[in-house]
Amino acid sequence: MNYRSTEHIVGASNEVIKHNKFKVDKDVKSNKKSSSKIHIYSGKDQSENLEYVLNQVNQLKNKGYNKEDILFLYRRTKMYSPYFERFK
Incomplete structure (x- = not known):
């Protein structure tokens, strides 16, 4: 469980x-x-994926969500590094 x-x-x-x-x-x-579904997006390359994620996070922030409300899942720690740099 x-x-x-x-x-x-x-x-x-x-x-x-x-x-x-x-x-x-x-x-x-x-x-x-939960009534929320999982949304999966796969861009053409890492740059497109980064832009998509940043836009999605900004949309959530504009709706009133805090950073504590947003979960970002990734498979391996080294895969997160480019996102971490952009989120700073």
């Missing part, structure tokens, strides 16, 4: 994990409900 993430995030995670050939078989469920 996952107590932190919503059902949509846990469901998407289960879908990704089930394709891992070294996985431990398990079905993780979420304790939290």
